[in-house]
Amino acid sequence: MTQTDxxxxxxxxxxxxPAPAGERGLVAWVRKNLFASVGDTILTLLGLxxxxxxxxxxxxxxxxxxxxxxxxxxxxATIAQGGIQPxxxxxxxxxxxxxxxxxxxxxxxxLEERWxxxxxxxxxxxxxxxxLIPRVPHKGLNAVLFFLVLPIxxxxxxxxxxxxxxxVETPLWGGLLVTLTLSFVGIVVSLPLGILxxxxxxxxxxxxxxxxxxxxxxxxxxPLITVLFMASVMLPLFLPAGVTFDKFLRALxxxxxxxxxxxxxxxxxxxxxxxxxxYEGADSLGLSYWQKMYFIVLPQALKLVIxxxxxxxxxMFKDTSLVYIISMFDLLAIVRQNFxxxxxxxxxxxxxxxxxxxxxxxxxxxxxxRYSMFMERRLDTGHKR
Amino acid sequence: MATENAVGAEELSVNTKKMHVSDTDVAIEIVGMHKWYGxxxxxxxxxxxxxxxxxxxxxxxxxxxxxxxxxxxNRLEEHQKGKIIVDGKELTNDLKKIDEVRREVGMVFQxxxxxxxxxxxxxxxLAPIWVRKIPKKQAEETAMHFLKRxxxxxxxxxxxxxxxxxxxxxxxIARSLCMNPRIMLFDEPTSALDPEMIKEVxxxxxxxAEEGMTMLCVTHEMGFARKVAxxxxxxxxxxxxEENTPVEFFDHPRHERTxxxxxxxxx
Numbered sequence: 001m002t003q004t005d006x007x008x009x010x011x012x013x014x015x016x017x018p019a020p021a022g023e024r025g026l027v028a029w030v031r032k033n034l035f036a037s038v039g040d041t042i043l044t045l046l047g048l049x050x051x052x053x054x055x056x057x058x059x060x061x062x063x064x065x066x067x068x069x070x071x072x073x074x075x076x077a078t079i080a081q082g083g084i085q086p087x088x089x090x091x092x093x094x095x096x097x098x099x100x101x102x103x104x105x106x107x108x109x110x111l112e113e114r115w116x117x118x119x120x121x122x123x124x125x126x127x128x129x130x131x132l133i134p135r136v137p138h139k140g141l142n143a144v145l146f147f148l149v150l151p152i153x154x155x156x157x158x159x160x161x162x163x164x165x166x167x168v169e170t171p172l173w174g175g176l177l178v179t180l181t182l183s184f185v186g187i188v189v190s191l192p193l194g195i196l197x198x199x200x201x202x203x204x205x206x207x208x209x210x211x212x213x214x215x216x217x218x219x220x221x222x223p224l225i226t227v228l229f230m231a232s233v234m235l236p237l238f239l240p241a242g243v244t245f246d247k248f249l250r251a252l253x254x255x256x257x258x259x260x261x262x263x264x265x266x267x268x269x270x271x272x273x274x275x276x277x278x279y280e281g282a283d284s285l286g287l288s289y290w291q292k293m294y295f296i297v298l299p300q301a302l303k304l305v306i307x308x309x310x311x312x313x314x315x316m317f318k319d320t321s322l323v324y325i326i327s328m329f330d331l332l333a334i335v336r337q338n339f340x341x342x343x344x345x346x347x348x349x350x351x352x353x354x355x356x357x358x359x360x361x362x363x364x365x366x367x368x369x370r371y372s373m374f375m376e377r378r379l380d381t382g383h384k385r
Numbered sequence: 386m387a388t389e390n391a392v393g394a395e396e397l398s399v400n401t402k403k404m405h406v407s408d409t410d411v412a413i414e415i416v417g418m419h420k421w422y423g424x425x426x427x428x429x430x431x432x433x434x435x436x437x438x439x440x441x442x443x444x445x446x447x448x449x450x451x452x453x454x455x456x457x458x459n460r461l462e463e464h465q466k467g468k469i470i471v472d473g474k475e476l477t478n479d480l481k482k483i484d485e486v487r488r489e490v491g492m493v494f495q496x497x498x499x500x501x502x503x504x505x506x507x508x509x510x511l512a513p514i515w516v517r518k519i520p521k522k523q524a525e526e527t528a529m530h531f532l533k534r535x536x537x538x539x540x541x542x543x544x545x546x547x548x549x550x551x552x553x554x555x556x557x558i559a560r561s562l563c564m565n566p567r568i569m570l571f572d573e574p575t576s577a578l579d580p581e582m583i584k585e586v587x588x589x590x591x592x593x594a595e596e597g598m599t600m601l602c603v604t605h606e607m608g609f610a611r612k613v614a615x616x617x618x619x620x621x622x623x624x625x626x627e628e629n630t631p632v633e634f635f636d637h638p639r640h641e642r643t644x645x646x647x648x649x650x651x652x
Contacts, residue, residue, distance in 0.1 A: 278500065281499070287515065303502065379502075
């Protein structure tokens with residue numbers, strides 16, 4: 001039997017070394033992520049083929065062959081169709097969008113008064129941007145200006161009829177102006193109203209609770225189209241003779257109430273997720289009901305349901321298109337209306353117009369989506385209980 | 386139950402000099418109080434008189450109603466029969482009275498119930514600013530004073546989730562103290578803590594007792610009860626079964642149920 005010595009002492013500490021070349025850089029990334037196995041390789045290649053099949057025709061249609069400017073339909077039609085393009089040509093007719101851009105934005109808002117919606121738009125952006133950027137100070141003042149002062153100023157500017165501004169009737173409004181006004185009012189009204197409804201639905205007072213449940217379940221059980229129809233056609237029947245109010249205003253109320261009912265259920269989901277201990281902690285400190293809700297429960301509940309809230313906002317933003325059924329012209333409706341303009345009718349016009357409308361809708365919705373993700377990350381103090 | 390007696394009596398040093406109990410000034414009076422959860426009779430005929438400066442430990446098996454009882458004292462639970470008078474105010478459905486009582490009664494929970502979206506300092510200043518209407522600056526000074534007392538002033542600007550359990554519970558105690566309460570309720574303050582953190586919380590509570598705070602404490606920390614309590618109350622099946630000074634309670638329990646309970650937790 002030989003005695004083996006089990007002890008061992010390191011004489012020199014090992015130094016950290018760079019990872020082997022195969023683990024770093026672009027090649028390694030590609031190999032790990034795109035060609036890791038036979039299955040991966042096949043999927044990667046299929047994906048590449050798909051992109052190669054789809055992308056070039058789209059780029060070709062939307063950019064290469066596209067017509068950007070022109071006086072009328074001839075630039076967007078082939079010779080056989082009475083235009084100037086060679087036979088077999090196919091490209092986007094951006095000239096149509098270009099020529100109708102003013103209408104797409106403002107509808108039939110009088111040309112000489114269009115500085116008013118433009119000014120409102122500038123004010124809107126100027127007040128919204130600092131509100132969205134967390135680093136900018138004076139959030140309180142900013143919020144007051146945005147949520148209280150701006151609507152009043154916007155109302156005066158857009159409707160007119162006072163301070164020497166000519167009155168512009170709402171049936172003349174249209175395009176993005178209508179879409180954004182409806183959405184903005186819908187968002188600003190539906191969130192606080194939805195919060196109140198959600199709190200009411202969880203209230204211990206039976207009357208409040210019943211009213212909230214009936215409201216929420218009624219509105220949620222009815223299609224938006226029906227709500228809009230009722231607001232536009234049926235509401236006047238219930239009003240005393242001679243009392244009328246603006247159709248646009250009725251649509252605004254309809255959309256806001258509709259969104260509020262959905263918002264209430266989203267917020268209620270958040271309220272239910274807040275542990276009982278938070279309520280008890282607040283109670284034990286002597287906070288009143290509203291203090292408890294405002295400082296403790298709602299900040300946590302709303303943070304939890306940001307995705308749901310933004311989902312409702314996005315849904316509502318797109319649903320505003322439905323006002324076309326009560327003959328109001330939002331962005332989509334006004335684009336479609338212009339298809340029938342004889343001086344621009346061409347096979348390429350509808351696709352171009354619709355794609356333009358889609359891109360505008362997408363930009364707003366994607367913006368909301370990204371901002372909500374940013375806020376989620378920012379508000380995440382990352383700790384539960 | 387390994388943590389029942391994690392901190393022995395000998396480990397906590399207590400200075401009894403200032404622990405004065407008033408003979409005449411009643412802090413809490415509970416008379417013939419009953420409570421039901423629906424059909425279930427949880428609390429039966431509770432009678433308890435707590436003098437100012439008194440420190441009472443309540444123990445008993447789980448489900449015996451001890452937490453429910455102290456939660457009745459600040460109306461986190463409603464009682465259906467009998468009287469609860471806190472600091473001279475009887476608890477009824479009168480919301481104003483309830484808020485008045487809650488302002489004077491601090492509570493520390495098993496799971497801390499700190500507000501996770503607020504910093505430690507904000508947790509401590511929220512109620513003083515909005516309930517007591519104290520100027521923000523002054524509230525922050527008070528908060529820092531109490532955070533120093535529970536030995537975590539350096540954590541003031543962190544969020545609760547970044548602290549250990551023991552630290553969070555000390556914040557919860559500081560948060561209650563910032564309201565300058567006359568009575569403190571502790572609902573199993575160490576039951577959710579790792580063994581190592583129990584001691585730091587108990588020391589904070591001993592410090593409070595030494596300053597003459599009226600305390601009601603539901604706990605299984607028998608070392609703490611022995612050293613600090615004036616009275617130990619044993620509850621079972623929703624009623625007070627036995628009540629005595631700690632020495633008598635632990636050394637000569639009289640009721641059979643108490644003897645059984647003590648034999649199971651003191652090993």
